[in-house]
Amino acid sequence: MSLETVILKMAEAARQAARQLRRLDSGTKNRALQRMAEGLMEKKDQILGENALDVASASNAGLSPAMVDRLILNDSRIKEMADAVVEVASLPDPVGRILGLLRRPNGLLVGRMRIPLGVIGFIYESRPNVTMDAAALCLKSGNAVILKGGSEAHRSNIVLGQICSEALKDTGISPDAIQVIPTTQREAVGLLVGLSDYLDVIIPRGGEELIRFVSNNAKVPVLKHYKGVCHIYVDEDADLSLALDVCFNAKVQRPGVCNAMETLLVHRGIASEFLPQMLRRFTEAGVEIRGCPRTLAIFPEAVEAVEADWPAEFLDLILAVKVVENMDEAMDHIERYGSNHTEAIITRDYNNSQRFLAEVDSSVVLVNASTRFNDGNQLGLGAEIGINTSKLHSFGPMGPEEMTATKFIVFGQGQLRT
Amino acid sequence: MSLETVILKMAEAARQAARQLRRLDSGTKNRALQRMAEGLMEKKDQILGENALDVASASNAGLSPAMVDRLILNDSRIKEMADAVVEVASLPDPVGRILGLLRRPNGLLVGRMRIPLGVIGFIYESRPNVTMDAAALCLKSGNAVILKGGSEAHRSNIVLGQICSEALKDTGISPDAIQVIPTTQREAVGLLVGLSDYLDVIIPRGGEELIRFVSNNAKVPVLKHYKGVCHIYVDEDADLSLALDVCFNAKVQRPGVCNAMETLLVHRGIASEFLPQMLRRFTEAGVEIRGCPRTLAIFPEAVEAVEADWPAEFLDLILAVKVVENMDEAMDHIERYGSNHTEAIITRDYNNSQRFLAEVDSSVVLVNASTRFNDGNQLGLGAEIGINTSKLHSFGPMGPEEMTATKFIVFGQGQLRT
Numbered sequence: 001m002s003l004e005t006v007i008l009k010m011a012e013a014a015r016q017a018a019r020q021l022r023r024l025d026s027g028t029k030n031r032a033l034q035r036m037a038e039g040l041m042e043k044k045d046q047i048l049g050e051n052a053l054d055v056a057s058a059s060n061a062g063l064s065p066a067m068v069d070r071l072i073l074n075d076s077r078i079k080e081m082a083d084a085v086v087e088v089a090s091l092p093d094p095v096g097r098i099l100g101l102l103r104r105p106n107g108l109l110v111g112r113m114r115i116p117l118g119v120i121g122f123i124y125e126s127r128p129n130v131t132m133d134a135a136a137l138c139l140k141s142g143n144a145v146i147l148k149g150g151s152e153a154h155r156s157n158i159v160l161g162q163i164c165s166e167a168l169k170d171t172g173i174s175p176d177a178i179q180v181i182p183t184t185q186r187e188a189v190g191l192l193v194g195l196s197d198y199l200d201v202i203i204p205r206g207g208e209e210l211i212r213f214v215s216n217n218a219k220v221p222v223l224k225h226y227k228g229v230c231h232i233y234v235d236e237d238a239d240l241s242l243a244l245d246v247c248f249n250a251k252v253q254r255p256g257v258c259n260a261m262e263t264l265l266v267h268r269g270i271a272s273e274f275l276p277q278m279l280r281r282f283t284e285a286g287v288e289i290r291g292c293p294r295t296l297a298i299f300p301e302a303v304e305a306v307e308a309d310w311p312a313e314f315l316d317l318i319l320a321v322k323v324v325e326n327m328d329e330a331m332d333h334i335e336r337y338g339s340n341h342t343e344a345i346i347t348r349d350y351n352n353s354q355r356f357l358a359e360v361d362s363s364v365v366l367v368n369a370s371t372r373f374n375d376g377n378q379l380g381l382g383a384e385i386g387i388n389t390s391k392l393h394s395f396g397p398m399g400p401e402e403m404t405a406t407k408f409i410v411f412g413q414g415q416l417r418t
Numbered sequence: 419m420s421l422e423t424v425i426l427k428m429a430e431a432a433r434q435a436a437r438q439l440r441r442l443d444s445g446t447k448n449r450a451l452q453r454m455a456e457g458l459m460e461k462k463d464q465i466l467g468e469n470a471l472d473v474a475s476a477s478n479a480g481l482s483p484a485m486v487d488r489l490i491l492n493d494s495r496i497k498e499m500a501d502a503v504v505e506v507a508s509l510p511d512p513v514g515r516i517l518g519l520l521r522r523p524n525g526l527l528v529g530r531m532r533i534p535l536g537v538i539g540f541i542y543e544s545r546p547n548v549t550m551d552a553a554a555l556c557l558k559s560g561n562a563v564i565l566k567g568g569s570e571a572h573r574s575n576i577v578l579g580q581i582c583s584e585a586l587k588d589t590g591i592s593p594d595a596i597q598v599i600p601t602t603q604r605e606a607v608g609l610l611v612g613l614s615d616y617l618d619v620i621i622p623r624g625g626e627e628l629i630r631f632v633s634n635n636a637k638v639p640v641l642k643h644y645k646g647v648c649h650i651y652v653d654e655d656a657d658l659s660l661a662l663d664v665c666f667n668a669k670v671q672r673p674g675v676c677n678a679m680e681t682l683l684v685h686r687g688i689a690s691e692f693l694p695q696m697l698r699r700f701t702e703a704g705v706e707i708r709g710c711p712r713t714l715a716i717f718p719e720a721v722e723a724v725e726a727d728w729p730a731e732f733l734d735l736i737l738a739v740k741v742v743e744n745m746d747e748a749m750d751h752i753e754r755y756g757s758n759h760t761e762a763i764i765t766r767d768y769n770n771s772q773r774f775l776a777e778v779d780s781s782v783v784l785v786n787a788s789t790r791f792n793d794g795n796q797l798g799l800g801a802e803i804g805i806n807t808s809k810l811h812s813f814g815p816m817g818p819e820e821m822t823a824t825k826f827i828v829f830g831q832g833q834l835r836t
Contacts (some may be wrong), residue, residue: 006622018752023777096776102798108787112795117809196633200809216616221639221810242832249834335437357531357827359441369526370831378827379528380520380836391535391618391823392639393811396621405809408797409775412787414660416667417796 003183007191010146011198013176014119018144020174022091022116028141028171033089035167036136037082043163044078050155051128052241054114058152069218070127071153081132084318084383088136091382094350094401095142098409106415112406116142120403121192122385123214125150125206131160135178137385139168141403144164144177146199148192150206153186158182189358190294193218201393202316208313225363225389227313228341233330233384235347236269243346244278250344252285256315258387259342259364259374263310265330268294271323275299279321287317294323310337327352331359342374342391363389364394422600425609428564429616431594432537436562438592444511446589446611448558450506453585453624454499454554461573461581462496469546476570489571495747499550499688506554509800512819513560515731518825524833530824534560534617538821540803541632543568543624549578553596555803557586559821562595564617566610568624569602571615576600584742611636619821621812623804626731641809641816643781645731646676646759648789651748651774653765654687660786661764662696667788669763670703674733676781677760677792678807681728681738686712689741712741743772749777756780758791758807760792781807781814 001009002345051073053144058068065189094114101111106279120143122134131149138145149157161180168175172219181188194200196219204214208226214223232250234243266275279289279299289295290309291302302321309320311332317326324330334343344366353367364374374397376384381399394402421426423500454538458465469491476486519529538561540552548568552765556563567575577698579598586593599606611620622632626644633640652661652666667678689712697707707713708727710718720739727738728751742748745763752761759764762784771785782792792815794802799817806812812820 019779022779040813088589102800105794108791108796115779115809115813116728153437204711211700216637219634221808223810245834246830253835314465352831361437361440361533362825364826366828366830369833369836372835373526373828373830373833374826379828380522391533391638395533395823396826405813407780408782408792408814410773410782410784410787410791410797412664412784412791414657414664415787415791416663417671417788417790 002108004191010179011195012144014144015198016173017176018118021142021144021177030089032167032171032173033085033136035170036164037085039163039167040078040082047159054153054155060110065360081129085132085136088140094404108415109411111409113409114404115407116407119144121146121199121202123148123189123204128153128156131157135164141400146179148181154184164188190217191410196220203386223388225387227339229262229313230342231263231265232261232344233265235352236267237349238346239348246370250372251319255317259371261371262314265322265324268323272298287319290320292322297319342371420615422609428597429613432562432564433616435592435594439560439562441593448507450585450589450591451503451554453588454582455503457581457585458496458500467578468577472571472573499547500566503550503554506558513824526833527829529827531827532822533825535823537562539564539617539620541566546571546574549575553582559818564597566599572602595835604800608635614638621804642806645757647731647757648760649681649682649683649752650679650762651683653770654685655767656764657766658692664788668790669737673735677789678733679789683740683742686741690716705737708738760789762789772792
């Protein structure tokens with residue numbers, strides 16, 4: 001059977017499974033999630049065995065130690081995976097919820113009911129735990145999913161997929177509701193994203209190159225973000241001690257993630273007071289500072305920033321710093337160089353806080369809090385499958401509810417259109 | 419300047435205008451809408467003059483009388499266009515509305531704010547009034563729009579676009595917020611739908627061929643429906659007198675539109691009582707009946723349906739009729755042949771009404787009411803720019819609110835991620 005036929009048959013099976021899934025009650029879905037978690041613990045040795053083969057191949061292939069480390073599963077990581085699946089089971093089920101029934105003048109009662117999207121194609125390149133997280137969130141929200149992970153985690157993903165299928169079967173759900181593509185061939189991605197008659201949405205997660213490839217080739221709608229070039233603007237009227245802590249947290253707590261701060265914008269009125277303390281604290285933590293000329297005048301240890309630093313997602317202990325005339329210049333800078341991901345203002349000024357919230361065009365806009373809070377769990381969605389920086393469907397982090405649609409339901413008494 | 423450059427410059431200008439638009443208060447937008455309506459009345463003679471040229475070209479080109487009629491503007495149609503724009507002004511402004519601020523355990527206050535989508539490409543082939551409707555809805559929802567109408571209405575659309583631009587200028591809004599593509603070249607569509615760095619969404623409205631072309635060529639997300647193959651299922655326990663009226667309304671009141679009934683499904687338990695009355699009423703109104711064998715046995719005047727009749731959108735006085743064993747067979751038929759657009763059940767049975775509402779996978783599902791109610795105005799959205807039968811973003815009719823996105827807003831007091 002050709003790869004094309006394999007992928008097509010998987011998509012057809014997923015479509016069938018989706019029809020069953022959208023009618024399932026929450027209890028059955030939660031029992032299947034519980035069985036998935038139990039399966040992880042029961043099949044621990046098998047998972048560790050396959051994972052060891054993945055890790056050995058990756059080392060032989062010369063992957064960086066950091067990359068190899070992300071692949072490794074052990075007892076505690078498997079336990080964390082199982083706990084995460086149980087946590088998804090404990091979340092409220094968005095499906096079937098009815099949002100506001102309103103009576104029309106002609107007596108029709110009109111509302112909206114949450115329904116699954118259908119079939120999701122999830123394409124990723126990171127750690128094997130993402131396989132279980134995505135499978136659990138799709139099942140919870142009533143969606144069938146086809147999973148295509150990175151080839152370096154292929155053996156681990158296959159056994160995780162088997163655990164999901166068995167859990168589904170044990171609960172009377174079609175095992176086709178969660179399918180792992182059984183090949184490392186890269187062509188599989190191109191084939192999958194073309195199946196617009198079978199898939200409802202593609203969610204890619206990984207490096208910018210993967211996401212561009214998916215976006216450029218997809219015939220199915222794609223929910224994605226390319227990168228997170230997140231800014232914090234420290235206003236003239238900021239609480240400087242609060243600003244020091246929030247900016248430090250946003251840059252240093254976990255620099256390699258999409259919601260870490262990449263550029264710091266500082267009002268010129270407080271730059272000479274704030275920047276020396278702030279940048280000293282950063283450099284002591286190993287952060288390289290790339291500053292505009294006014295930053296350099298205040299903090300000569302900084303490197304001079306070049307144009308390429310402003311739109312850069314460093315994902316590292318590097319920070320671009322710019323002194324601005326006022327909030328308008330800060331917002332212009334964000335408009336020009338930002339990625340519509342996450343932006344924060346530090347201020348005690350009421351009007352500026354309101355304007356920044358209203359005018360900045362990012363999926364999460366914060367006042368006096370760290371950009372690191374752009375996360376489904378932190379914002380109260382329960383969990384997230386990814387962050388969307390295109391405005392269609394759901395702008396920002398996507399939890400189980402954001403993985404659903406709504407249809408209109410209408411209760412009539414014989415109403416006619418005249 | 420090449421056509422490619424023209425379209426690109428329009429898109430850049432729209433992007434700039436969108437930045438102004440998203441910050442505009444409702445009062446300014448409503449004043450511009452008011453000016454658009456006034457402009458229509460003031461420039462009536464100019465509109466009628468350009469429209470007469472369009473109509474003459476269309477007649478000379480041999481367009482059908484029905485097509486030519488749809489093009490024609492006259493005093494009362496211009497007045498209706500102006501009234502529709504004023505009505506859009508009177509709708510609530512969705513932009514800036516904040517949906518539920520909730521306190522997180524760490525004290526963060528998290529909510530969502532409605533924001534415009536950005537730049538909309540609207541591609542259509544119907545009457546000139548659609549130009550004004552789309553322009554008004556985009557402005558109301560804070561979106562810039564690039565309009566590409568049918569070439570047969572080109573002169574009319576150009577003058578309507580000028581009226582919009584002048585109204586915007588008079589109100590201090592960038593005239594680039596509403597732009598009409600100044601050419602009849604078909605290539606303009608292909609160029610427009612490729613501009614993924616400038617446009618946020620494409621909304622095509624028209625025949626299936628246009629919509630397939632847009633979908634197949636777009637690099638920008640598309641909200642659309644291909645066709646409306648709408649079903650009514652008359653259950654065994656239906657109120658037959660109600661069923662007669664609702665089915666008649668759904669087929670005959672306006673057969674050429676996407677929410678008209680195309681297939682009638684009838685439970686076998688009531689078929690011999692219901693179908694003779696129903697189908698006689700239809701044939702007396704000039705409806706051609708294409709029936710399954712069991713329908714023919716009850717109503718021999720019917721034509722025998724062929725396979726191609728079940729997925730057909732007749733848009734005409736033609737109806738496919740099938741007798742089914744039970745509701746499950748009806749829902750299977752809808753799943754197989756339907757278009758996820760609009761389906762209704764006629765029943766007095768509580769359980770069947772609930773199951774039909776929950777399980778049928780269409781953008782609008784009704785109990786005891788005509789399929790003709792799938793319409794933004796009828797369902798309480800105020801107005802609609804189109805109907806979306808893909809589940810992404812907004813499933814079903816789209817009004818001003820559905821032409822927006824939400825971003826997360828977060829009020830903090832120095833919270834850090836740990």
